[in-house]
Amino acid sequence: MPATSTPPSRTPADAGPRRPDPGPVGAHLSTLASVRRLLPAVRPALPRLVAGLFAALGASLAALAIPRVLQVLVEGPLAAGVAEHDLTALVWPTLAVLGLGLLEAGLILVRRNLVMYPGTRVEAALRMDLFRHLLQLPAAFHDRWPGGQLLSRSMADLGLLRRWLVFGLLQLVVSVITVVVGVGILLATAGWLGLVYLAGAVPVAVIAYRFSRRYRVIARLSQDQNGDLANTVEESVHGIRVLKAFGRGGDALAAFTGQAEQLRRTEIRKAGNQATVTTALHLIPELTLAVCLVLGVWLTADGQITVGALAAFFLTAAIVNGPVVDLGMTLSMTLNARTAVDRYFQVLETPNPLTDPTDPVDRTDVHGHVTLRDVTFRHHDEPPVLEHLDLDLPAGTTTALVGLTGSGKSTLAMLLPRIHDVTAGTVELDGVDVRRLRRADLRRAVAVAFEDPTLFSASVRDNVLLGVDDTLPATEREARLAEALDVAQAGFVHDLPHGLDTRIGEEGLSLSGGQRQRLALARAIAARPQVLVLDDPLSALDVATEEAVTARLHDVLAGSTNLVIAHRPSTVALADRVAVLDGGRITALGTHAELLATDAHYRYVIASLESDWAAGEHGADQEVAR
Numbered sequence: 001m002p003a004t005s006t007p008p009s010r011t012p013a014d015a016g017p018r019r020p021d022p023g024p025v026g027a028h029l030s031t032l033a034s035v036r037r038l039l040p041a042v043r044p045a046l047p048r049l050v051a052g053l054f055a056a057l058g059a060s061l062a063a064l065a066i067p068r069v070l071q072v073l074v075e076g077p078l079a080a081g082v083a084e085h086d087l088t089a090l091v092w093p094t095l096a097v098l099g100l101g102l103l104e105a106g107l108i109l110v111r112r113n114l115v116m117y118p119g120t121r122v123e124a125a126l127r128m129d130l131f132r133h134l135l136q137l138p139a140a141f142h143d144r145w146p147g148g149q150l151l152s153r154s155m156a157d158l159g160l161l162r163r164w165l166v167f168g169l170l171q172l173v174v175s176v177i178t179v180v181v182g183v184g185i186l187l188a189t190a191g192w193l194g195l196v197y198l199a200g201a202v203p204v205a206v207i208a209y210r211f212s213r214r215y216r217v218i219a220r221l222s223q224d225q226n227g228d229l230a231n232t233v234e235e236s237v238h239g240i241r242v243l244k245a246f247g248r249g250g251d252a253l254a255a256f257t258g259q260a261e262q263l264r265r266t267e268i269r270k271a272g273n274q275a276t277v278t279t280a281l282h283l284i285p286e287l288t289l290a291v292c293l294v295l296g297v298w299l300t301a302d303g304q305i306t307v308g309a310l311a312a313f314f315l316t317a318a319i320v321n322g323p324v325v326d327l328g329m330t331l332s333m334t335l336n337a338r339t340a341v342d343r344y345f346q347v348l349e350t351p352n353p354l355t356d357p358t359d360p361v362d363r364t365d366v367h368g369h370v371t372l373r374d375v376t377f378r379h380h381d382e383p384p385v386l387e388h389l390d391l392d393l394p395a396g397t398t399t400a401l402v403g404l405t406g407s408g409k410s411t412l413a414m415l416l417p418r419i420h421d422v423t424a425g426t427v428e429l430d431g432v433d434v435r436r437l438r439r440a441d442l443r444r445a446v447a448v449a450f451e452d453p454t455l456f457s458a459s460v461r462d463n464v465l466l467g468v469d470d471t472l473p474a475t476e477r478e479a480r481l482a483e484a485l486d487v488a489q490a491g492f493v494h495d496l497p498h499g500l501d502t503r504i505g506e507e508g509l510s511l512s513g514g515q516r517q518r519l520a521l522a523r524a525i526a527a528r529p530q531v532l533v534l535d536d537p538l539s540a541l542d543v544a545t546e547e548a549v550t551a552r553l554h555d556v557l558a559g560s561t562n563l564v565i566a567h568r569p570s571t572v573a574l575a576d577r578v579a580v581l582d583g584g585r586i587t588a589l590g591t592h593a594e595l596l597a598t599d600a601h602y603r604y605v606i607a608s609l610e611s612d613w614a615a616g617e618h619g620a621d622q623e624v625a626r
């Protein structure tokens, strides 16, 4: 079985982050180029997002128009009429201001309604794409990637992205346009005064640039640490029994607290940077306005601009100041989103080497003749587990695979249904390289029952019928279910609270190790594959149950080609012949009796299996408390 990533001497949380190297994915791209990768997912939502953008722009322009009305008011009716208490001249400007205010509010409402729906759709589409890809990626990917990182990328990061799409992005675009239009109005309204205001943009740009560079790094760190923390929770909850049994709950808590504290410190750094930039972005426009005030009063006194223009200038500047002051928040939202995009695409753009062939071979009639030719397999850059291995499994035979622990038996089994692909050599089914078959076809032909049985949060029926064609008539499916449960001696399911409809698995009812293993065996049998791989399928059964299962298994195995990984002598008895795995190769092949007589390594392995068995390492159908 695959090695666990966490050394047993340490608690899961102690193991520290098992975070894949972020690598170059997205890091070399500009924020625009990075975010542009979302375009295919965003495209269907684009019309509403663009409409929302126009609504937001309309709202902003309506706000910018109000000072112009006030300027007209000050320069016209105010100067001429109100002095003689002629208030009628105020009616139209007042109505115009009211109308613009209402328009602004209405457009903000429209914007919200327009963008909310597409935002959630984009988020859901991105999430589905990611999950689809995760299901396709090979086991080697999942060996390296911690679950918490994948969880945080598909949940928290995509939530960040949605918020940015429906709020941050529009805010950014509207802010830029508001500032550009506003500064244009300032220049048109008060010439020099506008230029002085514009000069304030220089320090703002420098501060924003430096902030972006710093914040990007901290945002990535924070989102990665979030993933690590999620991973620690996941591992600790998953291994809660081990932690309890060894009294290591306190250690797990201490390690978790350390990681949570690290994340807290990163968040404080993030907030500190945001606070600094927000203060600076508050201060600079206010200081600029103060300078403008002195200069404006002087220019007005000198007759170079009117009082109305001065009033309009300050009202417009107050509106332009809003987006400048909010720039820190808008930028940080954008950088958080960019980090989320990078992290998302780091997974989504991981190439999947285990794909369907472009010109698949169609096999309608699979006999189940399996041949491994000169097979070498290694995990990543590690030394090969299997090296130049040859093994022939003629159709309809049962071969037991025997070897010392860690010799590569499970690894070999995983090559047959392409859970791993060979590093070199070929695995053939009826003379066809398995890589030339569609994976769905191959996996219909080859079923595996793993030693460590995984049950899903579903009914007993759904768990056992997992590998059975959905299109088969219900009666046929039920017949297979009944037969498989019978062979696997899994009659206990009828005594469960809701019989075959009882929910089991992660969220369901607790089953003992032996019960789980029998359901996993039933699942492989029910699939009625041409090739059946049983990875030590009886290891958790008590002697009586094992005998009953073995007796029934003999009949079932007669219909297919079988590879049975054997950890105990009684399992070897199921086979016509035995293959000995040693040093990455099959070193001997023959019947149990022949090998006992001729092969010293086989005798040694069998002796060690027997002593393990006698010492009670296997065969305890123990209740695994859930």
Ligand SMILES: Nc1ncnc2c1ncn2[C@@H]1O[C@H](COP(=O)(O)OP(=O)(O)OP(=O)(O)O)[C@@H](O)[C@H]1O
Binding pocket: 001, 002, 003, 143, 379, 382, 385, 403, 404, 405, 406, 407, 408, 409, 410, 411, 412
């Ligand atoms: N995902 C992995 N990454 C790296 N090395 C691995 C991985 N899975 C297994 N190995 C290594 O490959 C070797 C073979 O492991 P495998 O599980 O195939 O052995 P096995 O013969 O089935 O062992 P056992 O009898 O204990 O179940 C071991 O040295 C193991 O540490």
